[in-house]
Amino acid sequence: MLFKSNKDLIGVDIGSSAVKLVQLRESKGRYHLVTFGMTELPNEVIVDNAIMDSAALADAIRGLVESLKIKTKNVATSVSGHSVIIRKIQLPLMTEDELEASIQWEAEQYIPFEVSEVNLDFHILGPDANDPSVMNVTLVAAKKDMVNDYVAVFNECGLTPVVMDVDCFALENAFESCLGFEDEEVVALINMGASAMNVNILKAGNTVFTRDVQVGGNMVNDEIQKRLGLNSEDSERAKHGEEVEGADSESVQEIVASATESLAQEVQRSLDFFSATSADEKVHKVFITGGVSQTPGVKGMLEKRLGIPVEVFNPFELMGVDSKEFDPEYIQNVGPMFTVGVGLAMRRAGDK
Structure with missing residues (x-):
C-alpha cells in the first residue's frame, strides 16, 4: 500500500x-x-x-x-x-487527486501520531449510502x-x-x-498467528472493521509448557496430538481446550465490538487462517461460541x-x- x-x-x-x-x-x-x-x-x-x-x-x-x-x-x-493505524472515515466528496493533496491535513484528526512520523495511504470506498454529499475512505498510517x-x-x-x-x-x-465476496454479505477474516491475530471484517468486499489482537497460538504452547513442564518443541508436538513423554493426551486436550477458549473469547470481543459500533450489522460467516487455525478444537470452539459458521481458509x-x-x-x-x-x-x- x-x-x-x-x-x-x-x-x-x-x-x-x-x-x-x-x-x-x-x-x-x-x-x-x-x-x-x-x-x-x-x-x-x-x-x-x-x-x-x-x-x-x-x-x-x-x-x-x-x-x-x-x-x-x-x-x-x-x-x-500498534504502529499501524487503520481508520474508516467520512470526508466531503472530492477526487482522488484532491484527497492526495489534502490527506496529511485530513489525517491529523484521526491518527494518534505526528503526521510527520508516518507514511500515509488511503482508499476511497465511495459515497455514503445515507449521505451522498460525503464519501467513505479507508485511511492507513504506518510509523x-x-x-x-x-x-x-x-x-x-x-x-x-x-x-x-x-x-x-x-x-x-x-x-x-x-x-470472492457475496453482495452485502458480512464476513470476518481472521489470521491466527503465533503471537497475534489480525481481524478484518468486510461487507460486500469492503473493509468495515479491523483489529489486531496481541494474543495467538503461543498462548496454547505457553500453557502446555507451564503446566506440564515441557520444552517449547515438545509442547508444539503435544499440541498437535503427537505422543510426548510426560504429556498424557487427556491433560493436553484439557489445556488446549482452555487456551483455545481464551482465543475464542478474543475473537468474540472483536465481533461484539464491531456489532456495537455498526448499526444492525452482524457477521454472517467467519473464515480463519494462519498456523493456529489448524490447532485441534479451534474451529469447533469458535463455532460454538460465536453461533455462526466457521471455515478454515487454505489459499x-x-x-x-x-x-x-x-x-x-x-x-x-x-x-x-x-x-x-x-x-x-x-x-x-x-x-x-
Whole structure:
C-alpha cells in the first residue's frame, strides 16, 4: 500500500515465529504456485511486530531466498500491530487527486501520531449510502521508523521492497482472489498467528472493521509448557496430538481446550465490538487462517461460541498447484500458514 511497482515480485510474510515466502504466476486469469517456503525465527527476533535483531532476520530471509533458488529481487511485504493505524472515515466528496493533496491535513484528526512520523495511504470506498454529499475512505498510517527498519533488512539481503502492505489487507487480497465476496454479505477474516491475530471484517468486499489482537497460538504452547513442564518443541508436538513423554493426551486436550477458549473469547470481543459500533450489522460467516487455525478444537470452539459458521481458509486449495512438484498432503497441512504471503505475492502496481 505504501510503495508500489509493476514488476514481478515475491510475497514475504514476516511473523513473530517464522518468515514465509510465496511466489506465484498468473496465467489466464488464475494464479499458479511457483514456489513457497518457510524458515523459523529464533525467539525475540520480532517482538510486538518490531524488529529486535535485524541481523538474525536478514540471515533468515537470505537463507530462505537461497534455499528456494529465488531470482526475483522485488518484494511485497507487510506490517501490523500498534504502529499501524487503520481508520474508516467520512470526508466531503472530492477526487482522488484532491484527497492526495489534502490527506496529511485530513489525517491529523484521526491518527494518534505526528503526521510527520508516518507514511500515509488511503482508499476511497465511495459515497455514503445515507449521505451522498460525503464519501467513505479507508485511511492507513504506518510509523516511518518501523517501515524503515523493514526496508533496511530487505536491502541488507539484496532485495528491494516495492510494496509495503498491511497484514489484514493482504489477507483480504488472498481471500477475494480465491473465493470472492457475496453482495452485502458480512464476513470476518481472521489470521491466527503465533503471537497475534489480525481481524478484518468486510461487507460486500469492503473493509468495515479491523483489529489486531496481541494474543495467538503461543498462548496454547505457553500453557502446555507451564503446566506440564515441557520444552517449547515438545509442547508444539503435544499440541498437535503427537505422543510426548510426560504429556498424557487427556491433560493436553484439557489445556488446549482452555487456551483455545481464551482465543475464542478474543475473537468474540472483536465481533461484539464491531456489532456495537455498526448499526444492525452482524457477521454472517467467519473464515480463519494462519498456523493456529489448524490447532485441534479451534474451529469447533469458535463455532460454538460465536453461533455462526466457521471455515478454515487454505489459499492453495483454490489455485493451480502442480501435484508433481508439491505434495498435496503437505499443501493441505501448511496452506493456511501462507495466506498473508499469498495475498502479498498477488500484489501489483496501483493496488489499494
